[in-house]
Amino acid sequence: MENAVDTVTLKVFRYRPETAPEPEYETFEVPYQEDWMVLDALNHVKDEMDGSLSYRWSCRMGVCGSCGMTVNGEPVLTCATYIEDLLPGPIRIDPLRGFPVIRDLVGDLGDFMAKLPRVKPWIIRKEEEPLDAGETLQTPEEVGAFRQYSMCINCMLCYAACPIYEMEPDFIGPAAIALAQRYNLDSRDHGADERMDVLSRKHGVWDCTFVGECSVVCPKDVDPAGAIQRYKVTATMDWFRSLLRPGRSG
Amino acid sequence: MRSREEGAATGPDRATTGSDRAPPPAEAGTRGGEIPQELHAMGDRGAPPVQENPRHTRYHPKWHRQPTPLTWWTRNRRYRAFILRELTSVAVLYAAVLLLIHLLALDRGPESHAAFQAWLARPGVVAFHLFVLAALLYHTVTWLNLAPQAIALRIRGRRVPSRIVLLAHHFAWLALSAIIVAGLLFALGDPGEAPWP
Structure with missing residues (x-):
């Protein structure tokens, strides 16, 4: 792979019932790092770009089972999904299918x-x-x-x-x-x-x-x-x- | 407790003594833990006021439910393979019904059977039956492929590898098919009088 990629685009499902009755996709351009998982990119968005983005996560190592989301149509643990495998993007992130969405990427389990x-x-x-x-x-x-x-x-x-x-x-x-x-x-x-x-x-x-x-x-x-x-x-x-x-x- | 009562007692005094001027908002905020109404409504510190969704009720939010599209099975290759496996079961039903009709024609006598044979030999019917055969083979192979997941064989406490279970099923299928074909050829004797065109 060429090293030309330095950013990657995330298309993130946003559902903010208090302001918008319908969900929409928001695009974030995040820096690409070779060892980043999809969860790292979401954490970057939350820390640096938009603190209102809501999603669940905890252990970062595939044990707690909190960070399940739909990435490019497939249900995955975002802490165990390399961004590298999804290049060049954009990477679409949706909440888990089959569960009602409370907010953004958070479903009601x-x-x-x-x-x-x-x-x-x-x-x-x-x-x-x-x-x-x-x-x-x-x-x-x-x-x-x-x-x-x-x-x-x-x-x-x-x-x-x-x-x-x-x-x-x-x-x-x-x-x-x-x-x-x-x-x-x-x-x-x-x-x-x-x-x-x-x-x-x-x-x-x-x-x-x-x-x-x-x-x-x-x-x-x-x-x-x-x-x-x-x-x-x-x-x-x-x-x-x-x-x-x-x-x-x- | 005492000090609060004192505060409550001094309150009216202050209100009466300073009745000619309104207290500044900062002072109002420090007394009695009351939060000014505007700040409370804004939520986030310093956040610009957002346009509220009129259908939103704060304590009974409306959760979003994604409807399942009719085309859900086009999402990935494995869903498509599953739907194809389910649909090809219609071919299994067709083959079974065809066999029953064949037997019925045989039962009604030579004329009826000959008519049925003639229908079977029509090019369109032959082409359709080749398609049915392909569907049958797909259904059979994919169905047998599922066997290892459904069967957990244990011999002397150890799980039999799924590859062995899979091969055993395919082998049994091929062996049974061979026996049936051999039996047919034997029963018919002269291949010149085979019932197929």
């Missing part, structure tokens, strides 16, 4: 926060054991069965990538199902039946048509699409079992 506890993403035991019974040990294989799904950072890129969620907001969604599977596949957990009620009913796994984009955009390789399809297999097997042995499961 309350819908996910309401859905997540419905899948009971915690370990459910049939009987609580006393503390002096000691730890519940797991083999590396048992940890390996769910470890992938425990990597989710709730960044919402999978929801933004999902056309089903965009069109059917009641769909419980990729991350919530992947997190349900994280506990279903845990050898210490006994809550699979309770989660089945949420996952295999209306707006559960069967809303998914396996577009697969959630797994493509996931920055942590959680593979929510895989989790959903595997759960469809589990739910189907369960249904067949209930046909063969009626009365066992309601």
Whole structure:
């Protein structure tokens, strides 16, 4: 690449409901630095050019899951997206798709926060054991069965990538199902039946048509699409079992 | 508490003693923690007054919702591949119905079957069926390609690599197809009397 580039143009989605009823794009010319991520450029805008630009960020290293935005049409973590890969620009930055926009690049993620506890993403035991019974040990294989799904950072890129969620907001969604599977596949957990009620009913796994984009955009390789399809297999097997042995499961 | 009461008590005195002149704004601001109305409305320090959106209500802001366009699937290559996979399922349905009609024609006797054969041999129909075949192949291959994501096979605690799952599916498909074709050729015996043109 030639070193001629010293600035790059950002086309940033602005929504300021108190002054403008409709959103608009604002263009910022920011200095280009080789090691800059898109988030660095946004921070430059906020620090040096327009302090009113609103967006979320925190850790700068792909752990907190706050800085998800749509960059050139793709949902990404802006702290992990090099400007260099998007040259010569302009770079278009939009809020995550599928969520109502509160202001500029800030979406309201309350819908996910309401859905997540419905899948009971915690370990459910049939009987609580006393503390002096000691730890519940797991083999590396048992940890390996769910470890992938425990990597989710709730960044919402999978929801933004999902056309089903965009069109059917009641769909419980990729991350919530992947997190349900994280506990279903845990050898210490006994809550699979309770989660089945949420996952295999209306707006559960069967809303998914396996577009697969959630797994493509996931920055942590959680593979929510895989989790959903595997759960469809589990739910189907369960249904067949209930046909063969009626009365066992309601 | 006491000092505030004293302040309140002295207030009217000051107001009566200085009733002939209005207090300067700076003084008004320092008393009783009241903020002058103009400054409060302006919000940001030194910011120029902005034109307000008349539809905006401060504590019930209107959130922006982007409608999903009908052309959402044109956004990227993977969405297009998905829509094509879904659409080509119509070809699967067509092939199944065609087979049923073929059986029906066979059941109605030699004349009906011959008429159906003649229809199948028409150039337009042949061209259309080549198109259906291409759609069927696309649907089958892309559908089998999804198998590794849906199947998590574990042998002795270790996950079977997705490449193996994928190859096994494609191999099974090709093997079954070969068996069906071989069976057909065997049943028909003389290839000269094959039911295709």
